[in-house]
Amino acid sequence: MVSDNFYPQPGGVESHIYQLSSKLINRGHKVIVITHSFKGRKGVRYLTNGLKVYYVPFWTVYRETTFPTVFSFFPIFRNIVIREQIGIVHGHASLSNLCNEAILHARTMGLYTVFTDHSLFGFADAGSILTNKLLKFTLSDVDHVICVSHTCKENCVLRASLDPLMVSVIPNAVVAENFRPLSHESIDPRRDSAPGPPQPLGPNETITIVAIMRLFYNKGVDLLIAAIPRVLAAHPKVRFIVAGTGPKAIDMEQMIERNMLQDRILLLGAVRHEEVRDVMVQGHIFLNPSLTEAFGTVIVEAASCGLYIVCTRVGGVPEVLPNHMTEFAAPEEDDIVAATGRAIAKLREGKVRTDLFHGQVKQMYSWTDVAERTERVYDGVVGAVGSEDFYGGDAARGHPGVRSFALIDRLKRYYGCGIWAGKLFCLCAVVDYLLFIILEIFAPRSRIDICRNWPKKIFERAKVKNTRPAEDSDGMPRRRDLRH
Amino acid sequence: MATVVAALHRLSAPPVQTLRTLQPTQATVSYTVSTRPEATTVAAKLRFYTGITLRMLLALAVALLAWTRWCAGRETPAVALSWILGHARSEELLQLVSRLPWRYLVPACLCVVYLALRRGYTVEESLLVLRGLGLQTSTTSSIYLRTPTTRFIPTPSVQDIFIHEAFKGFEVRFYLAVVVKGEEDVVVVFPRLLPNRGILEDVWRGSRRCLWEDTGRGKGKDRGREDA
Structure with a gap:
């Protein structure tokens, strides 16, 4: 798996890569993560479960997508790929330079590539146009794309002009065990106790509304700032907890002071990821006024903690949770106030069984399931699953299935990217190919030491054998390498 | 190709x-x-020792050259040299050597000595x-x-x-x-x-x-x- 985003830097993509990798390792694959070096973290590291991470030292400016950087990554990338005997390269996050480069190089080396998109982008402004062009460059020669939600898929297909059949949707997941509601701790987890009768909140009990977000414009902080005083004015027995920090924190504080709401709003500032659950369980309702969101992991986490969700109907949010857990609003002030009011009323009447949310979320989202589905994508890409199975009966006709690695075919695909861009991309691809040939001559494969694999636990191997008898009968060792 | x-x-x-x-x-x-490379065969051993000998001879020759030049610089006749080569030929040699400027001789000598001392591997x-x-x-x-x-x-x-x-x-x-x-x-x-x-x-x-x-x-x- 290749991405610029990985631990120790915190974030959604980071945890996605980590969780997916460890689950894939459990399923008997070999997973390598390649990322760039962070402050104080460089070289080769092992994480839990034998996940190997290469923190590639790079002296160039990172966030810039400079063309010299494009090729300078190749020798080291090739070295890693060969020594680890990588078969599939899986890039994450479209803004990650490393991921784009890795996919280009992997195709040059004749490896299968998969790409996961984690975010939504616009089409209009200059930055988006550039990003979209870059994405198109990468994706015009990728084997398969994974998106985290259907909205994200739509966005991605439009941005990179992809064949929708090439794009799969595999949602994110949450580690439900880390997001347990308060009451669950007292109950024996092994015993599936029948849910008791609903316990409606009395009209005089205080309802706590939690909002956790980085305080940026795109997270809808302005909406939140406008809505909070109105909600508090309409419902006397309600208080807010707002956690997170960002450029809009000052606005938030000003709003509190202007309306004299210090005793009803608790500002927590930055909260670490492992503490998020402790904040969430203090509340009854989770308010997420985001303006754009590809998936919205935080909503799932909140629901798993047993909170009723009020959120805006944007991006991939509506697909994430079933209707009985959420109250939707349009991304505008009035509607959010109204939706929050509805949610409070429902809670007071005891119409929502928030105590059951945890179990339901646990069934809906699990990383094991994500890993299984990702594995199927890998199988489809390498041709282990027939293209008819993989793309659906009708679609398989006319679909080339596995994409050809021949340089001329790749150039054809790149050429179609645009009048100027197409030629530029072709040039890049050709230079990359020449570089590949030079490397093959001056640093041939035979001279690169092959790594040993992390010793697998025996019981895991036995488990894999049981679940995949067909694979083993082929006599093919089931080792697949991925890089995030 | x-x-x-x-x-x-x-x-x-x-x-x-x-x-x-x-x-x-x-x-x-x-x-x-x-x-x-490990010298196991007789030929390889022979090559190894010949190489060592040649290096020593080369270093010696360079040292001798430098010494002769030094002798030529001194006005007094070099007794040892004339004793080995005979008076007439040693004069001839000294004259030939004295034409070499120190400026080039010293770096060249050092270079040759260094090469002779360098390991082949x-x-x-x-x-x-x-x-x-x-x-x-x-x-x-x-x-x-x-x-x-x-x-x-x-x-x-x-x-x-x-x-x-x-x-x-x-x-x-x-x-x-x-x-x-x-x-x-x-x-x-x-x-x-x-x-x-x-x-x-x-x-x-x-x-x-x-x-x-x-x-x-x-x-x-x-x-x-x-x-x-």
Whole structure:
């Protein structure tokens, strides 16, 4: 798996890569993560479960997508790929330079590539146009794309002009065990106790509304700032907890002071990821006024903690949770106030069984399931699953299935990217190919030491054998390498 | 085309590294990694000694030349020279030599001496393990007559020996390292040659066995590390 985003830097993509990798390792694959070096973290590291991470030292400016950087990554990338005997390269996050480069190089080396998109982008402004062009460059020669939600898929297909059949949707997941509601701790987890009768909140009990977000414009902080005083004015027995920090924190504080709401709003500032659950369980309702969101992991986490969700109907949010857990609003002030009011009323009447949310979320989202589905994508890409199975009966006709690695075919695909861009991309691809040939001559494969694999636990191997008898009968060792 | 590629392959190939193990007793073992081709056949041995002799002769000749030039610079006649060559010929030689300016002679001489002293192979690195005492790493210098750089680590200071990987230039290389108590950095064994994994694993296994076999320490403790 290749991405610029990985631990120790915190974030959604980071945890996605980590969780997916460890689950894939459990399923008997070999997973390598390649990322760039962070402050104080460089070289080769092992994480839990034998996940190997290469923190590639790079002296160039990172966030810039400079063309010299494009090729300078190749020798080291090739070295890693060969020594680890990588078969599939899986890039994450479209803004990650490393991921784009890795996919280009992997195709040059004749490896299968998969790409996961984690975010939504616009089409209009200059930055988006550039990003979209870059994405198109990468994706015009990728084997398969994974998106985290259907909205994200739509966005991605439009941005990179992809064949929708090439794009799969595999949602994110949450580690439900880390997001347990308060009451669950007292109950024996092994015993599936029948849910008791609903316990409606009395009209005089205080309802706590939690909002956790980085305080940026795109997270809808302005909406939140406008809505909070109105909600508090309409419902006397309600208080807010707002956690997170960002450029809009000052606005938030000003709003509190202007309306004299210090005793009803608790500002927590930055909260670490492992503490998020402790904040969430203090509340009854989770308010997420985001303006754009590809998936919205935080909503799932909140629901798993047993909170009723009020959120805006944007991006991939509506697909994430079933209707009985959420109250939707349009991304505008009035509607959010109204939706929050509805949610409070429902809670007071005891119409929502928030105590059951945890179990339901646990069934809906699990990383094991994500890993299984990702594995199927890998199988489809390498041709282990027939293209008819993989793309659906009708679609398989006319679909080339596995994409050809021949340089001329790749150039054809790149050429179609645009009048100027197409030629530029072709040039890049050709230079990359020449570089590949030079490397093959001056640093041939035979001279690169092959790594040993992390010793697998025996019981895991036995488990894999049981679940995949067909694979083993082929006599093919089931080792697949991925890089995030 | 294929021959060109093959020639380029050969040209760019690094010298072959060989591992020589010397274990006189159970408690002592010495590993030497070298790029020097091992002289086993008579011809190879002959070539090796001829090379050494030639180098010595060359260095001697250069020294003689410098000495003659020095003699020519002095006004007094060189007794030793005229005694060897005879008076007339030594005069002739001195005149010839005195035409050489010092300015060029000295750098040229130094250059030739350096080349004569340089080792044909690049470097030789070794690890000597003595049970109960410690281990010593050493790297020969690339010139004859200069002592190798050595480092001795006593057993109580040796915390661990492991194989790990690191980025080096445009590639990832394996290295064998010794963790020394009280030091921030590890001591890399074979720092210049960085031999391949096969050699490193042999050395790793052997030196652990030699150091800690009796106490049973580290027997399975770091199995994972090796695979790392």
